Amino acid sequence: MRSNELENFKSILLDRKQAILDNNLIHKQTMEYTKNSNINEADLAAAHTRNMLDSSISKRHYLELEHIERALEKIDEGIYGICEMCDEAIGIGRLKAKPHAKYCIVCRQIVEKDSKDQK
Numbered sequence: 619m620r621s622n623e624l625e626n627f628k629s630i631l632l633d634r635k636q637a638i639l640d641n642n643l644i645h646k647q648t649m650e651y652t653k654n655s656n657i658n659e660a661d662l663a664a665a666h667t668r669n670m671l672d673s674s675i676s677k678r679h680y681l682e683l684e685h686i687e688r689a690l691e692k693i694d695e696g697i698y699g700i701c702e703m704c705d706e707a708i709g710i711g712r713l714k715a716k717p718h719a720k721y722c723i724v725c726r727q728i729v730e731k732d733s734k735d736q737k
């Protein structure tokens with residue numbers, strides 16, 4: 619991969635990381651507000667449902683954050699864009715769609731099939 623492409627992916631990953639961190643900060647502030655305010659039971663139930671939705675979103679974000687951190691490490695190690703399963707190049711097109719991709723398209727399908735079979 620060319621170094622300007624690598625820099626480009628690095629800035630995309632850093633932006634994405636920042637966006638997730640900002641998002642989680644807002645999430646925490648909302649939780650504090652809900653806890654501290656005097657609201658009736660119906661509101662509380664609604665807030666609870668909302669919080670459950672929020673926490674599942676932030677769990678997904680947390681996973682994405684881990685993948686982004688790993689991708690940034692790989693940029694520093696000079697192995698970014700290499701599939702973790704077959705050691706082939708992942709491909710610029712796929713990385714543009716998903717900059718923190720760990721696997722090439724072929725391996726991704728194998729991993730997805732395996733995780734479905736286990737359920």
Ligand SMILES: [Zn+2]
Nearest residue numbers: 701704722725
């Ligand atoms: Zn692969």
